[in-house]
Amino acid sequence: MQQLKRLTFGAVLSIVSVQLMATQAVITNDQKQTATQLMQTAIKSDLGMEIVTSLTTEIGPRLGGSEAEERARDWGVKLGESLGFDNARIEEFTMPFWDRGHLHISLSSPYQQELYGTALGGAAPTKEKINADVVYFRDIHALTEVKDNSLTGKIVFVDGDKMVKSQTGAGYGQANQRRRIGWQHAQRSGASALVVRSVGSDSHRFPHSGMMSKDGENWADIPVIAISNPDADHLRRLHNLGKPLAISLHSESKWKGEVSSGNVILDLIGSEKPEEIVLIGGHLDSWDLGTGAVDDGAGVAITTAAAALIAKLPKRPKRTIRVVMFGAEEVGLLGAFAYAKQHEANLHNHVLATESDFGAQTIWQLVSNVNPQATLLVDEIAKILSPLGIVRGGSDVVGGGPDIIPMAAKGVPTIRLNQNGRDYFDLHHTPDDTLDKIDPDELAQNIAAYAASIYLIADSDVDLKP
Structure with a gap:
């Protein structure tokens, strides 16, 4: 498969401009222009690579419930504060700790x-x-x-x-x-x-x-x-x-009793509908054999960097964008279930959820599980993403990613930006999951796709619930 490398602004904009004339009114011209600018900025940015390099180097392996995962949570909060998120916090939960x-x-x-x-x-x-x-x-x-x-x-x-x-x-x-x-x-x-x-x-x-x-x-x-x-x-x-x-x-190997873990929450508060939440994320923990670069330091970097680029826009999107760095995913989606339980009374205000957790190679497909009107919105987003090599997939694909499963089961709408996973199970859960396996250009393509699509959904008035 041909690997996508850095696109110039002219290359992205010239292709998108041809498509925009036929785009339906679910996305305005100003929104299309902003999304295109986000893509161009993301393609040139090294922010995602800086984030995953910092996480894997400064924190290292992050087994769920371990002292290293605790340090990673503190790292995540400090990162969010430094990138201009409106608030950054940890939501704790308890879990049994297994040590290798x-x-x-x-x-x-x-x-x-x-x-x-x-x-x-x-x-x-x-x-x-x-x-x-x-x-x-x-x-x-x-x-x-x-x-x-x-x-x-x-x-x-x-x-x-x-x-x-x-x-x-x-x-x-x-x-x-x-x-x-x-x-x-x-x-x-x-x-x-x-x-x-x-x-x-x-x-x-x-x-x-x-x-x-x-x-x-x-x-x-x-x-x-x-x-x-x-x-x-x-x-x-x-x-x-x-x-x-x-x-x-x-x-x-053995169990060592109950310990604390937690989810890191980073919010960009919406300008018009702050109560409505578009949730994106990855999982902060990793297995302890490698440094968790591909699984899932990349996902944390992709979603955090995408939201950070949106944070630099002159105006916040209408809806709140929430980045969740889920804790203890590898040991049973414990952070995901804790989030769904802790926010159960407010899940009706979660208008969309999605996660990056399938490596760091290029995104090739956009799938969704939203209502018919919102499917038109996702269709138009796919057209805007097409210069990145992304095609539109199914419109009835339930999921959004492993940590999204508990929320999707309670009716939260989802999309998924599917990555090329050809190398994923070479590295998955092994000592070979290290930073050198990430291609910066491929990582940047992921961030471009997330930044544009999440901005467009967060700035939309369309109800997405199936």
């Missing part, structure tokens, strides 16, 4: 070999070092058929297939089942531990972390480890040769 601790995992039969693995979120520690025979399962479906207490004292290994690289991230949901529910069947079988193939599309020896699902109110009582794709390939080849497999492991 130290892990050692190695092949012990048919020979000694270190494996590259990481504990999955919610996993239990080993009570003592485990050295046990491995029972191989080709995929999660095979494991679900295991009989209760039939594998006592064994280590279960669930293989699967490496994800295929895709612009949309297709295949993640299915592959993710071994990470989410595999432990329930391994524990039911009496196994001492579960090892799974990492959920990712890369061929590097970087294991992918991620949160498991609860079984009712219960978390795993056994250690659960994800190993890198090359190591999983190696175990498969040994199994296919009929070699007896054994693994040695010791894991210190």
Whole structure:
């Protein structure tokens, strides 16, 4: 796919001006001109890159509930104040804290070999070092058929297939089942531990972390480890040769009680309808293996920078623009659910919500879930965004992003600016999620799209509710 690089003002404006003559009255000429100027400014600006560089360098990894996430919240408030937001605050909530601790995992039969693995979120520690025979399962479906207490004292290994690289991230949901529910069947079988193939599309020896699902109110009582794709390939080849497999492991991951987390709220107060809120954001926390640049420092930078550019306009848009840096997303959308609960009485005034949380590559599609009249508005926004390489997608796509799910479930309208996720699951939840993976020009294209579209919605009188 051809990568979009810095557009000149003339290139953007000349293409947009041809389209504007046919644009319907849902967007005025002055609004179109302002949106075009925002796009041009964003394309030239380094603000987004400065924000994500600051977050990943000054704060580093930000596991939900950790001391580092607390420092990130303070960082977010200071950033908002420095960028001219009308208010900046933290809305706290409590959460259980899971800590990864130290892990050692190695092949012990048919020979000694270190494996590259990481504990999955919610996993239990080993009570003592485990050295046990491995029972191989080709995929999660095979494991679900295991009989209760039939594998006592064994280590279960669930293989699967490496994800295929895709612009949309297709295949993640299915592959993710071994990470989410595999432990329930391994524990039911009496196994001492579960090892799974990492959920990712890369061929590097970087294991992918991620949160498991609860079984009712219960978390795993056994250690659960994800190993890198090359190591999983190696175990498969040994199994296919009929070699007896054994693994040695010791894991210190465990729950450490209730702690405080929080959402950072940055507001640009609307000039005419301050009670109506257009919400954008990303999640502030990250997994602790890398520095969370792509997931989701980029999303925080994109949405904050877009709003900051709007803040510099001579006049605020009619509606309030709210940037939310959600806390504790990776460990269960905890900040998202806390926000929806804390603002439940005012969700009817949230006229739109959307999130950037799919990496830092270029946006290629705009989708929405709004009413028919508002769909015309989104259609016109898509025309204005088209010089950025963005096409109009579906008008009945529910979502808006992971942290938007609790609000969307309560009827808040959504759009989503879909990014090219071809590299996302190479980096997702791995030590390789670092700042060098972000292209400044691609990041700037994201900010341009958010700045223009969010400004146009915030300055509109159109009701968006489906």
